[in-house]
Amino acid sequence: MAESDSKEPKVWRIVLDVLKPHDPSLPEFAKQLGMMDGVDGVDVALLEIDKETETLKVTVDGDLNYSEIRSKIEDWGGVVHSVDEVIVGSEMKR
Template sequence: MADKKSQKPKVWRIVLDVLKPHDPSLPEFAKSLGSMEGVEGVDVALLEIDKETETLKVTVDGNLDYSEIRSEIEDWGGVVHSVDEVIVGKKKDI
């Protein structure tokens, strides 16, 4: 019988609506998320910009922990407005 832990579904993709200050820059912000354990790829798209903030669509792929990702975003001064998409499965190729 297979180990129950190995059967547990994993979060493979999270798409977030994020508001952050202009600093850090988008490349620096994306690299920070991309260097997190379990993260295999990050796509950050600028949706809107105003005098003090940027609204982003952030897509993160890998073997993910949402609370760690949210904490990293908050450490950079950002706020997760919403979780817009989540892909979960037992294998990455779902």
């Protein structure tokens, strides 16, 4: 098997359904995710808001580690309800 065949494919995009408290704010939440190692871009969309929480669709692009992203969201008091999309491969398709 060729050396390139033995490489683990990269996770390029993860789309998450996230429930988080109002703090941190959406801009701060997106900036903090964007500063993580391997993250090239973050898109956060507010789906629903109630008295204490916000439901978000979070799209993260880059060379990603899902466990680290989930852990960081949990550190901020959030919960990943579901992983709605994952793109994996040797190069990102747009």
